[in-house]
Amino acid sequence: MTASTHDSRYSWTRLALTLTIAMVANAGMWAIIVIMPAVQAEFGVSRADASLPYTLTMIGFATGNFIVGRAVDRWGVTPVLVVCALGIAGGYGLAMAAGSIWALSLAQLIVGFGTSVGFGPLIADISHWFMKRRGIAVAIAASGNYLSGAIWPLILAGVLAEDGWRATYAVLAAATVLVVVPLAFALRRQVPDSAHQMAEAASSANARSAGLSPTALACLLGVAGVGCCVAMSMPQVHIVSYCVDLGYGPAVGAEMLSLMLVGGVGSRLISGLLADKLGGVRTLLLGSIAQAIALALYLPSDALISLYVVSLVFGLSQGGIVPSYAIIVREYMPAREAGARVGFVLMATIMGMALGGWMSGWIYDVTGSYQMAFWNGIVWNGANIAIMLWLLSRSRARGVMQPA
Template identity: 50%
Template sequence: MSADDQRYAPDSSYAWLRLVMSLVLGTVACVGTWSVVVVLPSVQQEFGTLRAGAALPYTCVMLGFGFGNIAMGRIADRFGIVVPIVAGALLLGSGYMLAGLAQSLWQFALIHLVLIGVGGGAGFAPLIADLSHWFRKHRGLAVVFGASGSYLAGVIWPQVITWGLQNHGWRATHIGIGVVALVVMLPLALFFRRRPSHEQMAADEAASAGARGDLGLSASQLQWLLAIAGFSCCVAMAMPQVHIVAYCGDLGYGVARGAEMLSLMLLLGIISRIGSGFVADRIGGVATLALGALMQGIALFLYLWFDGLTSLFIVTGIFGLFQGGIVPMYAVIIREYLPAKEAGVRIGIVMSATVLGMAFGGYVSGAIFDYFASYRVAFLNGLAWNLVNVVLVCWLMLRSRSRVAAAV
C-alpha cells in the first residue's frame, strides 16, 4: 500500500477528520427542521393565521427534508458528496433569504418545502452514507456521529434563533441563517472532494453481498422491511418528542418545563447515539437496533405510570437515552447488507421513512388526544407501533443468526 493509500485508508486520521467536518456540516444543514418550530408564534402573528396554519411550514419542511434525503443521496451515489453539499448550501441560503422576505403564509410554507427542506436533506442521509465508506472497524460509531448533526442542530439553533428573534426579528434572523449556511457549507464542500478508492468500494460490495446471502433476503426485500420498521419506530418516537411540551402544559407544569424536558431528551439522545455506535461495532447493527427498540418500548410504558414533574423529567431522560441511537442503526444495517455503491439512495429511502413516521406519529397522537381528551391512549398507540418495529427487527436478527448457524 502506498503512502497516499495509507493516508486515506478506512479508519485513518483523515477519516476521523472527515467525520468532524461532517458533524459541523450536518449541524448547519439541519437547521430547517428546528427553526420553523421556534418562529411559529411570530409567523402566526405576522400572517394573522390560526395555529394549524402556522404549523403548515413545519409539515412542508419535513416533507421536503424526506424527499431531499432520497434525491441528494442518489446524487451523492453518482457524483460524490460534494455536489449535494453545494446544492444544499445554495438551496438553504436562497431559501432562508427568501423566507425572510415572504409576504404571505403560502409563500413561507412553499419556500420551506422546495428550498429549505430539500436543501437540508444534504446534511443527513448523504453525509451518513459518505462517512460509512471511510470506516470499517468503527463504522457504527462513525455513522451515529454523522447522524448526531441533526440532534446537535436541535440543541444549538433554537438558542441562536431565539436570540435573533429578540434582537432583530424573525425576518432578519432568517436572512442571517441563509448567510451562515452559504458561508459555512460552501467552503467545507471543498474538503470532501476525495472519494473512496475503487478497491475499497469493491471490497465493501463483496462484503455486503456475502452478508445479504447469509440473510436470505433480496436487496429490495430488506430495503422495504427496514423502511416499514423505521416508519413504525418513529411513529412511536414522535409521541414524546412532538407532544411532551403540550403534555406538560395539560398537566399544569407549564410549557417551559416541557421545553426543558425536550432539550434534555435531545441532549441525552446525542449520548445515546454515540453509545449505540460503540455497541454496534461489537454486536452488529441488527442486534443493536433490536435492543434500542425494546428499550424505547420500556420508556414509553413508563410514561403510562408516572406523570409527576420530577418523575417526568426522569422518564424523559430515560427515553432520550434509549431512543437516540435507533435511527442511525438503519444506516449501519444498510451498509452491512446492501450494495455500497447505492448507500446514498438506500439510506435516504429509509431515513425518509423515519421522517414520515415522525410526521404521522405527531399528527395521529394529536388526533387521538382530541378524540379521548387524554394522552394515555396516544402512549398506548405509540407502544403498539413500537411493538411492530420490535417484531420485525427481532425476526431479522433471528433469521440472520439461524442461517449462519445452519451454514456452520
C-alpha cells in the same frame, strides 16, 4: 490502499468536517420552530396554519433524504453539498420575502429539501470511510442533527428578539453559504474502488445470510422505520402539550424536550459503540426494546420529577435507533447504492414521525387524554421489534452474522 482508506487519520478528519457541516445544514428544520410564534403574530393566523411551514419543511426533508442521497451516489458529495447549500440559502431568501403563510410554507419546502443533505446523504458518505469504527462514525455524523437543534435556537434567540425572524433567516443564509460551501470542497476525495470492493464483499456475505434482495430488505427496514418512529414521535411531538394538560406549562415541556435531545446525542454515541461490537440489527433491537420500556414508563408518570426522569430515559433509549438503520443498510447492501438506500430508509423514519405526530393528536382528540396515544406507540414499537427479531433469527439460521 484499502488499509489506508478505512478508519484512517483522514477518515476522522473527514468525520469532523462532516459533523460541522451537519450542524449548520440541519439548522433549517429547527429554525422554523423557533420563529413560529413570531410568524403567527405577523400573519395573524391560527396555530394550525402557523404549523404549515414546519409540515412542509419535514416533507421536503423526508423526500430530500432519498433524492439527494441518490444524487450523492451519482455525482459525489461535494457538488451536491454546494448545490444544496445554495438552495437552502435561496429558500431562506424566499422565506424572508414571503408575504403570507402559504408563501412561507413553499419556501420552507425548499429549505427542508436542501437541509436533508445534512442528514442521510452525509451519513451515507462518511460510512464509506470506516469499517471497524463505522458504528461510532455514523452515530457522530447523525448527532449533527440533534446538536443543531440544541445549539441554533440559543444562537438565534437574541437576533430574533432584537431584529425579528427575517433577520434571523438572513443570518442562517449567510452561515450556510460561508460554512457549508468551503467545507464541501474539503470532502472532494473519493473512496478508492478497492475500498468499495472490500466493503461490498462484507455486505454481500451478510445479504446472503438474510436471504433477501437489497430492495426487499430496504422495504422491510422502511416498514420497521415507520413503526419505531410512530412510537418515537409521541413524546417528542406532544410532550409540551402533555405538560400543559397536567398544569406544568409549556416552559417545562420545552425543558423536557431539550432533555430528550441531549439524551438522544448520548444515546447515538453509545449505540454507535455498540454497533461496532454487535452489528446494526442487534443494536437497533436493543434500542427499540429500551424505547418501548421508556414509553411504558410514561403511563404511570404524571408527577413533575418523574416526567423529567422518564424524558431523559426516553432520550437515552431512542437516539441511537435511526442511525442504526443506516448501519444495517451498509452492512447488508451494496456500497455504491448507499446514498439512495440510506436515504429511502431514513425517509421512511421521517414519514413515521409525521404520521405518529398526527396520529397521537387524533387519539387525544377522540379519547381526551394521551394514555391511549402512549399505548398506540408501544404497539407500533412492537412491530419494529418483531421485524428485527425476524431478521436476526433469519440471519442466524442461514449463517453467522458479523458487523461489517
